[in-house]
């Protein structure tokens with residue numbers, strides 16, 4: 001298993017480009033199941049999770065091939081296949097994204113029930129209730145979610161309203177699933193409390209580009225009029241706002257001077273406002289780049305994770321790494337996944353002073369962290385350990401970096417090009 005060896009203390013300097021968004025690319029790829037024609041997707045990041053999605057699509061009769069220009073061409077070759085097997089689904093929860101497209105286009109889906117997750121409980125009850133409200137019959141059998149059209153016709157008859165709000169807000173991939181099934185369902189579907197994340201907007205816009213009739217994109221109410229077929233199309237996936245936020249944290253924690261390119265600044269309003277409150281100014285460089293120049297020790301802040309446009313849970317760990325060297329006490333409250341604090345014990349090993357009280361972590365900033373061996377245990381927690389290692393005194397070894405490879409494209413190469421002393425070592 002690969003690990004990263006990081007010699008902390010180097011200021012990051014230079015320019016870096018963000019890749020396409022993993023969490024937009026996954027449901028968009030799944031939605032190619034719906035297309036009658038070819039789809040050309042641009043900006044798909046080369047990540048472990050995307051490779052898993054391509055394998056699942058292959059088992060579902062979708063052929064995909066990388067082109068010389070870096071785009072990905074997909075085409076349905078066998079629409080009779082409907083089973084997403086346990087062996088693949090168990091390695092990636094986002095495999096659930098094929099459920100809606102399979103049901104919508106092929107009238108049937110068997111998707112292995114996603115298992116446990118280190119970031120806390122991750123139910124799919126809202127996905128299933130939403131698809132049932134659309135007219136599907138759903139049962140769980142032998143570890144698989146089996147969904148099919150009710151006998152005697154297409155999904156649902158007439159118009160319907162589906163509410164997708166849960167105890168922690170709307171569901172992102174649940175919205176993707178219900179929307180992807182609704183676009184080919186006869187009648188009008190109104191989805192209430194739809195997630196408004198940029199990744200959901202990207203999926204909805206892709207579906208519309210293929211011929212879907214969707215109104216209210218970007219709002220909590222999506223109105224979908226079922227169409228008979230979707231043709232293929234060309235689509236460029238949005239830049240990854242979480243990678244952008246992670247790189248800004250890396251630049252800020254080393255008090256460097258970095259321009260982060262290929263960003264959509266409007267997707268980063270909450271993280272940028274937080275950085276400003278921390279005394280870390282980030283300025284726009286043209287339409288698609290952000291420039292951060294540190295210098296001061298970060299100021300402490302209170303932050304609460306919330307559904308978009310609130311502060312994203314996927315940046316909570318990375319910001320906590322920065323706040324662990326702030327000049328004072330910060331309160332970090334997790335409202336999406338109240339148990340998503342697996343990075344805390346590892347940051348503590350590096351000398352961070354963090355106390356947990358329920359869904360809140362109280363972070364008492366220290367002058368400097370100190371490097372040591374730490375263990376990556378999930379994608380964003382590992383990113384936080386890399387951020388912490390860049391600023392720590394001495395050597396930090398991050399074990400099990402396959403977690404980080406799930407969601408960051410060549411992160412060590414991007415950081416090294418900015419002057420970070422980071423190396424990948426095998427074994």
Ligand code: EPZ
Nearest residue numbers: 023094121122123124125126127166168170171172173336
């Ligand atoms: C998406 O997961 C992202 N994954 C996650 O990113 C991200 O952390 C999360 O949204 C929140 O922003 C992808 O897009 C592939 P949810 P998702 O359903 O859709 C509860 C990363 O690091 N809930 O929006 O699975 C749930 O427990 C990953 O890239 C229900 O109660 O998250 C949570 O508290 C990790 N019932 C809240 O809703 C359900 O049926 C939001 O979860 C579904 C969710």
